Amino acid sequence: MQKIAIDMDEVIADSFSKLCEIYCEETGEELENEEESLYRFLEKGGKKTLHAYPHREGFFRNLQVIEGSQQVLEQLNKKYKLYIVSAATEFDLSMNDKIAWLKDHFPFLGWKQVVFCGDKSIIDADFLIDDHVKNLKGFNGKGYLFHAPHNIKESGYERVRSWKEVEEIFL
């Protein structure tokens, strides 16, 4: 059975919206277009502040689920060996939150299917679906770049824009 490794943030868990939410709370600004406004904020040098948010306990506990991921993963789980592989060890207080979140939203996945790491070159799988080119680069199997606001200018990897597209490729 082929193994598919699947990233969490921006692939099944919407951490970008949570960043925007905290940004609004802390700046008092309202975002009309989240992507554009957040990038303006980054350009103004807000990157350091933004980087601090995911280090807070609770940040990853109540994220929204990326559309379609539950239904497609449940189907993929019957035909492939699925692993959720999140580069979470950078965030000391994230992992207990992340596993609780997975239990809430992906109850059909067991604890043996979860991997928290820092460097995905340690992962032995056939496919990796990830929104970061840095993770796909070190990976030995075939990588798919999951579309996200921060990777729109990246090329070199097959891009998937939605879980509908993932479904079409794998099922």
Next chain:
Amino acid sequence: MQKIAIDMDEVIADSFSKLCEIYCEETGEELENEEESLYRFLEKGGKKTLHAYPHREGFFRNLQVIEGSQQVLEQLNKKYKLYIVSAATEFDLSMNDKIAWLKDHFPFLGWKQVVFCGDKSIIDADFLIDDHVKNLKGFNGKGYLFHAPHNIKESGYERVRSWKEVEEIFL
């Protein structure tokens, strides 16, 4: 550079002594020989109780370090790509504790060198040092069985009895 994956519990972190400590606290018994007494306890059906301890928050936070592991890992870290690979996802509340413990006792290892998983067959490394045959079985590289009270009857893997022996093999 070759990759070595190294387990945590009973390999670099002494969770067995912590189990004995809690056992004594909760039963009021004193253990003369920890190994023997703990096995008597298991035989009397205490396994279920014992299994609950590592699920408690804080269990993995203050474990003693296995003798010699710090010195040898610091040397190995210069010649190999080292990864700490712990089957921790079974224990929902363990991972924040485990990463904090690693920072305290192995400050020369970075967060990119830490992996928390459930199934070690997902790990792509040349060597795995682990006290559980179940982890070595699914692993694709060469496995070394790190001596521990629970694995004394196991065979089929090269056994290492101490970090001194690991040092002799790898350095």
